[in-house]
Amino acid sequence: MSRIHARILRDLLRVFVFGCLLVLGILAIGQLSQLLSQVASGQLPLGVTLQLLGLATPTLLVTVLPLAFFFAVYLVFSNLYRSNEMMAIRSAGLSLLDLLRALALPILVIALLEALLSLSWSPAAQRQLQAESLRLANAAAEALIQPGSFARIAGGHILYVGQSAPGSEHRYREIFVDLGGKGEPDIATAAFGEIRKDQDGGIALVLIQGHRYLGQPGTAGFKILSFVHYRIALAAPQGSSDQGIHWAALDLPQVLQALREPRYARHALAELEWRLIWPLLIPVLALLAIPLAFGGPRGAGRASGALLGILTLLAANNLLVFLKEGIIQGRIGGFPGLFWVLLLLGALAAYAFWRRQGDRPVLPSWLGLLRP
Numbered sequence: 001m002s003r004i005h006a007r008i009l010r011d012l013l014r015v016f017v018f019g020c021l022l023v024l025g026i027l028a029i030g031q032l033s034q035l036l037s038q039v040a041s042g043q044l045p046l047g048v049t050l051q052l053l054g055l056a057t058p059t060l061l062v063t064v065l066p067l068a069f070f071f072a073v074y075l076v077f078s079n080l081y082r083s084n085e086m087m088a089i090r091s092a093g094l095s096l097l098d099l100l101r102a103l104a105l106p107i108l109v110i111a112l113l114e115a116l117l118s119l120s121w122s123p124a125a126q127r128q129l130q131a132e133s134l135r136l137a138n139a140a141a142e143a144l145i146q147p148g149s150f151a152r153i154a155g156g157h158i159l160y161v162g163q164s165a166p167g168s169e170h171r172y173r174e175i176f177v178d179l180g181g182k183g184e185p186d187i188a189t190a191a192f193g194e195i196r197k198d199q200d201g202g203i204a205l206v207l208i209q210g211h212r213y214l215g216q217p218g219t220a221g222f223k224i225l226s227f228v229h230y231r232i233a234l235a236a237p238q239g240s241s242d243q244g245i246h247w248a249a250l251d252l253p254q255v256l257q258a259l260r261e262p263r264y265a266r267h268a269l270a271e272l273e274w275r276l277i278w279p280l281l282i283p284v285l286a287l288l289a290i291p292l293a294f295g296g297p298r299g300a301g302r303a304s305g306a307l308l309g310i311l312t313l314l315a316a317n318n319l320l321v322f323l324k325e326g327i328i329q330g331r332i333g334g335f336p337g338l339f340w341v342l343l344l345l346g347a348l349a350a351y352a353f354w355r356r357q358g359d360r361p362v363l364p365s366w367l368g369l370l371r372p
Contacts, residue, residue, distance in 0.1 A: 004089060005102035011076045012106060019068035020061075027060045028053060048136065055129040058122045059248070062278055065114050067313070070285040073103065074309060077293035096290060096357050107283050115279040119252050126249035138203045141234035142195060145205070147172065154233055159205070161193065170195040175207055177232060187213045188230055195234070205232045247271045266334070270327040273338040277320065280342055288312070288349035291356035312348070316341050 035049045077099075080086040089099070144151040147163045162174025175193040180186035190210025197203050207230040215222040247267060250258070252275075258268035292305040319341050326332030336343060 004094065004099075008076060008080075008099065008102050009106065011079070012072050012103070015075050016068055016072035016106075016110075019071050020064055023064045023068055024057070024060060027064065028057070031056050031060065048132070052129060052132065055125050055132065058117055058125040062114070062117050062122050065110060065117070066278060066281055066285055069106075069110050069282060070289050070309065070313065073286050073289035074293045074306065077290050078305070081294055096353065100287070100290065100353075103286050107286055111279045111282040114282055118275040118278045123249055123251050126246070127251075130246055130249050134202065138197075138234075141203060144234075145172070145195075153205075157232065159232075165192065165194075175205075175210065177207070179212075179232075185213065185216055188232075189213075190230070198233075203234050205234055206230070207232065266330055267328050269334045269337065270324045273327070273334075274320070274324055277338045277342060280339075281345070284342065284346045284349050287353050288345065291349075291352035294356055312345070316345055319344075 032049065032053055035052055077086070080089070141153065144153060145159065145161055147161050150158055150160050153159050158178035160174075160176040161172040163172070165171035165173050171192065171194040173192055175188075175190040177188045178186070179188055188207060188210060190207035192208040193205050194208070195203055196206050208228070210227055210230060212225040212227060212230065213223075214225065245258075245264070245267075247255075248271075250271070255268050255272050255275075258264040259272070261268075289309065292309045294305065320338055323332055323338050323340060327334055327337050
């Protein structure tokens with residue numbers, strides 16, 4: 001038995017590592033294409049793309065590890081069926097349950113790794129990614145302000161500054177801002193303006209001692225308003241999902257603290273369940289992959305098992321997203337909440353495993369699918 005278990009573990013590790021690299025590479029290419037499009041539009045410098053991609057990797061791995069582990073278990077057991085080794089193993093008196101015990105250690109290790117990624121490493125990387133993105137956005141927005149030239153800033157506004165004020169590189173004179181866009185004329189002017197940092201980390205141009213002109217001069221609705229200070233956002237944090245909070249970047253204590261605040265409780269609960277569901281899915285995916293891997297020595301049933309597994313995982317992912325949005329909006333109760341997916345998928349996996357343990361088709365024969 002120990003030699004069989006060692007063989008399964010060795011093959012599983014090799015396929016799992018290869019699968020992780022393959023799936024991560026595919027997802028990284030999509031992430032890199034988004035970064036390069038921002039580089040092409042001048043929003044990001046080329047030199048930071050790899051740094052930002054590296055900061056996004058822990059978040060990608062949260063999805064990569066379960067997928068790679070599922071297909072690693074599936075391919076290892078599928079090869080055992082194709083090469084008739086499974087028949088020899090079963091003839092030696094070993095059941096599928098005995099082989100499942102061989103996966104106990106990798107299931108535990110990968111589940112712990114997934115928990116660290118989901119609960120700690122991914123939020124920490126998201127915080128660094130958010131801080132770096134904001135720093136670059138601030139630098140790009142400030143670089144647009146050139147004395148004596150017009151620039152299009154956040155919100156589609158047109159900004160003009162006449163000259164820099166002496167004594168400060170962040171203070172300007174003769175400010176003109178077109179706030180109206182394609183609608184009614186809305187123009188603000190000020191003698192002075194200065195760049196200030198907001199509490200949320202973004203930067204804004206604050207106009208000092210100026211006027212705002214609303215409407216078309218000479219018409220009944222034309223107004224002239226005077227102000228002491230008028231703030232125009234130049235760059236603001238991106239990715240906030242609810243009331244200015246970037247939930248994916250919060251550490252676990254902050255999420256738990258938000259659970260005690262009524263206005264944030266639903267979103268905090270959805271975020272907490274989202275992070276917990278991924279490590280809990282690891283043993284369920286292993287249990288599901290083993291019966292789906294069944295196939296004859298000529299490969300019969302292999303493609304249908306893989307297709308059924310892919311469709312099941314897609315349905316589970318879509319259901320997770322739907323339930324998460326339902327919890328946030330209050331349409332679905334907080335418990336079981338996302339764990340409905342775990343319960344349904346676990347029941348399906350246990351049923352399929354029980355049928356294969358008794359050498360029966362994964363699904364009943366009256367469904368006409370996956371016949372032995």
